[in-house]
Amino acid sequence: MKNNSWHKNLWAPVCAIAWLLSTTVCMAEDAAKEISVPQVLSRVQLHEFHPLVNKDAFTVDRTLKQTGVADLADSDWRVRLLAVSDLVRLGSEHVGEIATGLTHDDAHVRQVCAMALGILKAQSAVENLETVVRDDVNAMVRSQAVVALGQMVSETSLELLHERFKEDPAPDVRHQCELAIDQIQKNKGTTREQLLAFQNLDASSFETVEVGKAAPDFELQDTERKVWRLSDFREKKWVVLIWIFADWCPVCHGEFHDLMEMQSEFEKEDVQLFTIECHDRYRGRVMVGKELNPPHWFVRQPFREAYTEKIWWPHLLDHAGAVGAMYGVDPMTMAVHSEYINRPSTIIVDPAGVVRLAYYGTFWGDRPTIEQTMDMIRNEQFNFEHPERRKLPAAE
Numbered sequence: 001m002k003n004n005s006w007h008k009n010l011w012a013p014v015c016a017i018a019w020l021l022s023t024t025v026c027m028a029e030d031a032a033k034e035i036s037v038p039q040v041l042s043r044v045q046l047h048e049f050h051p052l053v054n055k056d057a058f059t060v061d062r063t064l065k066q067t068g069v070a071d072l073a074d075s076d077w078r079v080r081l082l083a084v085s086d087l088v089r090l091g092s093e094h095v096g097e098i099a100t101g102l103t104h105d106d107a108h109v110r111q112v113c114a115m116a117l118g119i120l121k122a123q124s125a126v127e128n129l130e131t132v133v134r135d136d137v138n139a140m141v142r143s144q145a146v147v148a149l150g151q152m153v154s155e156t157s158l159e160l161l162h163e164r165f166k167e168d169p170a171p172d173v174r175h176q177c178e179l180a181i182d183q184i185q186k187n188k189g190t191t192r193e194q195l196l197a198f199q200n201l202d203a204s205s206f207e208t209v210e211v212g213k214a215a216p217d218f219e220l221q222d223t224e225r226k227v228w229r230l231s232d233f234r235e236k237k238w239v240v241l242i243w244i245f246a247d248w249c250p251v252c253h254g255e256f257h258d259l260m261e262m263q264s265e266f267e268k269e270d271v272q273l274f275t276i277e278c279h280d281r282y283r284g285r286v287m288v289g290k291e292l293n294p295p296h297w298f299v300r301q302p303f304r305e306a307y308t309e310k311i312w313w314p315h316l317l318d319h320a321g322a323v324g325a326m327y328g329v330d331p332m333t334m335a336v337h338s339e340y341i342n343r344p345s346t347i348i349v350d351p352a353g354v355v356r357l358a359y360y361g362t363f364w365g366d367r368p369t370i371e372q373t374m375d376m377i378r379n380e381q382f383n384f385e386h387p388e389r390r391k392l393p394a395a396e
Helices: 002-034 037-046 076-090 092-103 107-119 123-135 139-151 155-167 171-185 192-199 250-261 263-268 281-287 303-307 319-326 370-379
Strands: 219-222 227-229 238-244 271-277 315-317 334-336 339-341 345-349 355-360
Touching (some): 037 076, 037 107, 076 107, 076 192, 092 107, 092 123, 107 139, 107 192, 123 139, 123 155, 139 155, 139 171, 155 171, 192 319, 238 250, 238 370, 250 263, 250 271, 250 370, 271 281, 345 370
Parallel strands (some): 238 271, 271 315
Antiparallel strands (some): 219 227, 219 315, 238 345, 334 339, 345 355
């Protein structure tokens, strides 16, 4: 009797735990099944986004009437990012429903749907996306549809993309056409890493970084697929993380040139630098001059010639902006040049692995220069505010 009682006492909690785990799995699966395309699109439609200036698709702070977003607690980015993630999780069997969102009255809904279709490589939606490229009134939405056609390597769309490259009124849409044409011709569509990153986004990890506490560990690939881990530098070096926008950003390229000129200073101070981009591999390689050379107005020398031998630091690919979201960078927070981008952000981590600076910009030029970043590390004084930083009026 005593022996049987012992077994009974042992297995009771084990069975309870097993039941709890199986119930939790079933509840999670049921919750995933409950998500529907209309529900996701409704969340986007009902959210009050900061307005877009349609001519250039610049985000304008609704309170300040200035470009940028002053409120660091703003949730525009979270609504967009999680909507794309949910649509991607719903998967290929819902492509038809997602494609219907391309005709929605709300430009944000159309943009989110186009982005999800590109990540899913939804070939059955090619004609729908081509209609958007030809006819949509919003440059940001046209731009996203062009990106999607490049991601799915739609060879049948090449004629249209060449046409829009010559004729679209928005220079940024024309630029995206140039990239998409090159991406299709090289057969370098969206990667499995990009798909998995959106499928596995975990909102509970968002904005968990705190100054004065240990930096959350992560691992990201660079443009050559080498994996880098933040924890590998603990007890060894200072680490600087700089999230940049894209190849069309003159501020980012200015920072790249500063970094190239200051290599010896980073080595002298034993600082490991990473630039990070919330894009897939092809787009990240464009940024560092390993693909085509776009004729941007600010480029004096083609990227390939200027960068190939001079970029000495790893340029990391933050697929889906997952690490950025964890670090509070807010991927997809502002529309600039017809594309949602992350906040311009600089994070400094000391050799003990502690975050010493987490600076989040309020517009694309708002962050410390490379020299100011190095000065903060040299002096161990981590105070910075951009003189043109956007600020909301104080509450009365």
